[in-house]
Amino acid sequence: MSFVRLIIARLVASVLTLLLVSVVVFTGVQGLPGDATARILGREAPQEARDRLRAELNLDDPLVQRYVRWAGAALKGDFGTSFASRQPVTDYLAPRLVNTLALSGLALLFYIPLSILPAIAQAPRPDRALDRSITVLTVAILSAPEFLSATLMLFAFAVIWPIFPPMVQLTAGMGWPAYLHALTLPALTLGLLLATYGVRLLRESLLEIYRSDFVRMAEFKGLSDRRILWRHVLPNALIPWMNATALNIAFMIGGVVVVEKVFAFPGFGSALVSALQLRDLPVISAGVMIAAAIFILVNLLADIGALIANPRLRSRQ
Template structure:
């Protein structure tokens, strides 16, 4: 229990530090939000008045406290460019980004775990070597480039889907999921390669320990030892890694959204950065950071539950 409480407080501290860094970064970037809101032809007097109304003349600490207090309450401010609440801009885009990240995570789990176990069982075999080489190649390719290749092959050559043929889940759920499958695969590929490599190494490491040899000496078959003894311990570090993968999937989905023209958070983020619409950018970045940090906290808790040795060490 002390371990979980400690991790919880560390998470709160991390969120506070990250939020301050995010706010500070956009406070020191050159550019006047008031001038951006009014236009370059606005008079200095009007700009000064709007700066005062927007609270831009207040000390940094005061502005940060006002912003983070509102953020915690669910008030993310008003867009400079559209003069509308930030939530109004991103609410319709959030489901696409989250669903894409979850789909990529599920693909990673479904493909990598059986493949990792298979390569460990057939260590140094032909298939194991082929998969190992393939993994190295895939890990070297960034998701956005994988997305381009997948789009060229499956849209341009095989024609399994239409480029920029996104269908909203409100209109056609099967069509929506089918279209998201391809960016999800692009996002999942490097994580699949990493997870396969990690699980293979973890299984082989556990297979060489004394308890495994004891299990064999009692007459257990290879599959019995693997699935009853080895895999249980081998999965502990992999589960932790998959938790980090889930956090990365939600954040990383922004990378492939642009390639496949998925109307997710990436569209709003890129446009807002170009327009120096800081309230929108701050909200999106802080939202992603919060998701990543909270998922890591949950992973730590799960890790503590499945491996009691951590509580003893703490």
């Protein structure tokens, strides 16, 4: 199968997956117990007002018809109005999503070297002092709760060494230097927490590739260790790392609530948690769909990256 046909097949599968997710999300949200009009107007609202609102929201229409209407509006970027803030969901979530994307992008810049370089240092000489030291450090970080690691980073770099602010305060008029300075500590914390998974996975992948026959053949041919690593070992070992990185990126978008709470960061994850607590159904639906779309997109990009990094995968399809 050609490279273009593989990409098209992955793209079609991604679109179908997103469509299935939209059906599940809409059905699940609509199936939550309780009356939506009571959540909007309050339980003490008169029945006439609630009936009028039900008619305005078309809540008495068949479920399929409501889904088609909701999906069509969502494709145009219209997710309705928030029950809690009384503002369009897009206007409510957009700045928080931008903040989280900026945080995730900066965290990814920390994540890549923090997950690749230690594994490269470990794999050629396993069970040596450096390998054991890095292993102990990564296991310690993995074993600690995320809020504890984030709090320690906050205490170290905002209290003991006051390099960064303890709380992220983003204003409309702040410049890029101040914006990046405010994001650096939570991004470094997030990148470090996620890099521990990447280090462990990439180390094991590198060790497995180093034991392969083609690597031994390259050694017999007299190739240098550096050439073997960068030309033969690392490209093959990066494939599972890319898949794990895709999951980590998706986690950065919707699952960084702990880091956002510790640093008081106005992000997408904390907004979604607040919507769940307030039972703000339009925000919940939009948030889950946005997170799912990003998750599917990064997995698609990971598949494309794996096909580019290892052409042999194309011949297996």
